[in-house]
Amino acid sequence: MRGPHNLWRLIRTGATLERNDAMGVVLEAFNAPTIIRIAARGLGKPFKWLGYKGDPSLPPLLSALDAMGPAYVKLGQILSTRPDVVGEDLSRQLKILQDRMPPFPREVAIASVEKELNIRVDDVFSEFSEPVAAASIAQVHYARLRDTGQEVAVKVLRPNIERNFRKDFDAFYLGAWVIETLSPASRRLHPRAVIEHFEGSVRGELDLRLESASASEYEASTQGDEGFRVPKMHWKLSDRRVMTLDWAEGLSCNEIEKIDAAGHDRRILAERILALFLKHALHNGFFHADMHQGNIKIAPDGYVVALDYGIMGRLDAYTRRVYAEILYGFIRKDYRHVAEVHFEAGYVPMDRDIDEFASALRAVGEPILGMSAGDISMGRVLSYLFEVTERFGMETRTELIHLQRTMVVVEGVARSLYPDINIWDVARPVVEGYIKQNIGPRALFRDMSRTLRILSHFGPRLPEIAQTFLAEQQRPQRPPEPPKHAANWLWFVAGAALGAAMIAGLSRL
Incomplete structure (x- = not known):
């Protein structure tokens, strides 16, 4: 390195x-x-x-x-x-x-498609255009299937892109190491972790099979979302360096005059983009993490179409609950609760003063929540929040940054469509819906049911574990303390029994 x-x-x-x-x-x-x-x-x-x-x-x-x-x-x-x-x-x-990158020749793309898919392009496609979009890693061609007439988009990696990126990553890691070595203060931002995150994102984009899988999962997880669409994959025409999916006709989000001429309501579009992003992040735990204007189209029917799935975000159930409670606490101006959530999640060291942290969070939230709709900025919220968390010793968390930085981009897209959008008004029903489903008696019932289901898989082993525990208790040379694993199991069984009793009680409510 x-x-x-x-x-x-x-x-x-x-x-x-x-x-x-x-x-x-x-x-x-x-x-x-x-x-x-x-x-x-x-x-x-x-x-x-x-x-x-x-x-x-x-x-x-x-x-x-x-x-x-x-x-x-x-x-x-x-x-x-x-x-x-x-x-x-x-x-x-x-x-x-x-x-911004210049395209590479159509002939080079065709040769790559034919080699990767082991086909002749003229046998499969009746049309195969010049590049219609070129980015740093790949470019896209419009094409039409010869057998069905279906319009498709064919994404092709740049020649030698894998080798070139591998060389540059080594230099990036060296640079990050030099910065961390010479500047201990920079370690809070984890320069090497930023490069690792960057490399992980790019490696996913350098193997289009992974992006194809993300596109398919994203399409499946968003099928029920009104006003939102993800093009379907064509798996037989996709591989490591080539990806084919339905063509998405529509206007880019920055074509404001054309959007107006088409009769679309920009306020509705802006609120839909922001609300759906929050829904995907909180409810689904799988969200598009690169939703800049070039990756969103407005279809003729007014649907929002998301493109380019090389960078996707994923949040586990616990993290989603933490973020939802933080957002909800800011919306309700309950800064003490926001502070408690940070401490309970381990985001802020326990030796810090929770009341001081809550007061600092109030200094973040109050000025912004008091602004007019057009002046509220998620970027400003995050800027202030990072200052506060740094002061209280909170280290940068990669998954938190991933979600927050995407939120800034999505807010920018929404605001470009409708400058007066109020992000808190849009966020409130999405967050409240999540809170209602995932925090409270119903969520407890569901969680305990899952726990009992998992416990049932280990049922046949419980007598053996209990017997081992009792045998250990009878040994005089040892203190009457159960082995750690047995004790844990017994506590787990006791907890499950208590949970079952709680479920039974809740089910009668």
């Missing part, structure tokens, strides 16, 4: 940043300490002439990233969703990188 070739790539990265006048932008955005500034300048200035020259029409950092290739463009796209790391201004700049 830290070989000479990676050091060379790191030097060339610094040189490119210097040559495009972007080094100062990066150092300021990250509020880099003096030691990091000295090291960065040392890696860049003496070798400035080795750096790549970018597009002068772009802002300095975007020009540098664009010049260094797909991996750096993708990193910029990921960082555009991390205002907690790069700041709001730079986050907005980096969004320009979305879908």
Whole structure:
């Protein structure tokens, strides 16, 4: 990871940043300490002439990233969703990188499809267009199936993209290691964990079979959502480097004039996008984690169509409950409860003062909840919240960042459609619905039923466990303390019995 070739790539990265006048932008955005500034300048200035020259029409950092290739463009796209790391201004700049890469030739895409699927394109497709969209990892072609006439989208990976990304990741890890080593204060943001998260996301995108599986799961989990659609997969025409799914006709979210001309109500669309994202995250636990404007279309019938499933988020049931209670606490202005949830979940160290933390959360919530609808910003909420949690020793949690940064992007899309959208009014019914279903007597009944079902699988072993426990009790050379595993089982059995009694009582309510 830290070989000479990676050091060379790191030097060339610094040189490119210097040559495009972007080094100062990066150092300021990250509020880099003096030691990091000295090291960065040392890696860049003496070798400035080795750096790549970018597009002068772009802002300095975007020009540098664009010049260094797909991996750096993708990193910029990921960082555009991390205002907690790069700041709001730079986050907005980096969004320009979305879908900026030049396409590769149609003939190269056709050759890749034929090799990967072992077919002749002309035998399967009656049409196969020039690229209609090109991103840092893959590009999309419009096509039509010869046998059925079905319109489809064919996504094809860029040539040699896997090898190029592998080389750049090594340099990214070296850079993160250098930052953590020279700046202990940076460790709270976990630079290496950010790169690991980035690598995990990209590796999923570099194998289109994984994205195909995500698309299929997402389509299945959202079938009942009114006003929302995910195109169906064509598994026989998909593999590691090729993915085929139904063509989605519609307007991009940034085509405001065309959306108005088509007669769509932008307020309804904005509220639908925001509410459905929250529903997918809280109720389903599986959500689209890259919902920028380029990945959302408005169909002629007014349905919202989600595209590109390379980056998906997943939350377990416990985490969803924690987040729902935090959101609900802010909505109700119950800051003491929000603080308690943070402590109970282990997000904030137990040695901190809970009353002080609740007071700090009030300073986050009150000014924002008192704003007019058009001024409320989830980005501002998160910015303040990160300041508070940092002060109270809360470490950055990857899954929390994943959800929150996507929320910022979704809010931006919704606000571009309808600037006066009130995110709290939209969030309230979704969160309340989740709370009603998952916290309270019904949820307790359901959870205990699951516990008893699991316990029933181990029923035949309970006599043996009890016998082992009793035998251990009879041994005089040992204190009358049960073995740890047996004691745990007995407590589990006792808890299950108590749970069964509670269920029986609740069922009579």
